[in-house]
Amino acid sequence: MNNQKLSSVPDENKMEELLARIQPVPSEAFRQQMTQASWRGDRRRQGGSIIGSVRTKLALAGMLLLLAAAAIFTPPGRALAQSVLQFFTRAESDTFYVEPSDLTVEETTPFLVECGSWIAPTCSMQQIRSKVDFEIKELGVLPEGMYFGGATGGSDNVGFAYLYEDRLAGQLSVSVEPKGRPSPYPWLVASSAVVEQVQIGDLPGEYYTGTLFQDEHGNVTWQPNDPR
């Protein structure tokens, strides 16, 4: 008796049942091979630039710095900045609701093609300066173990990051915007956030800790510390 004879022609329901039973699995050799995959050995570079969900909260909590370039690099502008400018915009609440599905919409970075995304910027300071019509300052001295990670942005906002060589978490993100052009989406902090006035060299700045955390239902809450 041959095997083919055993197979009677299944009806539609049986056909569906058989199709659902086709569940191949990769070999053990494949599983072993993938334990050596490239992303698993890329932690040194990753440690500075890209941070895990919990670490992200802590990293962002500590190091988000916004400079209004045109306002603060001239003496009158500096005085104005110290007395008037508020770099962060305070929201009216500590809780928000954002439909989770809305967040699958692709975020656009205007200089994406040339300079990469906000998450993985690739341009040098020289390259990014050539693309905008406002002044971009950078940190003159970097702490040991920290390095420039790349810049990107758009005509009204440039962002760049300083990364740590040997840390699994943490980065310094700098966002520079020209004076007089309102940002389409200002940097928000929640209503209860504690924003401190700080001095960065000769420059005024604002500092806060905290982050926005969204649960699976879309509820967004301000977390002054690590939310988990």
Place this chain on the structure above:
Amino acid sequence: LTENTSLGSIKRWLLREKARSLQNSDTFTRLYEETHLTVFRYVYGLSAGSRQEAEDLTAETYTRAWKQRGRFHGDEQAAFGWLLRIARNLAIDASRRRKVRDVDENSNIELLLDSHPAPEVDVIAREQIATLWNLLGSLSSDIREILVLRYMLGWQVRQIARYLGVNENTISVTIRRTLKSLQQEWVHSQEKFDE
């Protein structure tokens, strides 16, 4: 601030955090652990090639995704769709390059089933699955993809429609017609065998 502006700022913040977390080695590894079996089955079904080829394509999918992660923006659900699109392109390219199917391996039913198949998967069912797998290989790649998504991956018609960008009715009709067509092909293959 207007409500829209606030919402826009909050979305930007959340998107950056979610996307940033995906760039992390640990997060990417978790994404791999959660999705690789599905991606493997998808490319295996789509390419209708050998298991070795499906494994190579799966590995290449994640390698490419990791290299291109800077261009990806979205949450983990979006990342899954992004991975499948990379996998699909690789599988289609592989199918085009491959002139002849690896019939010997395709007919090895043990490779098509989970390593711990239920006891009720009897001899007849195994033979039927082997026959069905070979018939799937004769379908066009777009039709085969619908069956793979519906049955091997267990997606709902609505999910398939959204993923492929076609309406649900088209998917449902295609599935029904294809099942009937497979039945006819099955009959023909048996008739040929009997001759």
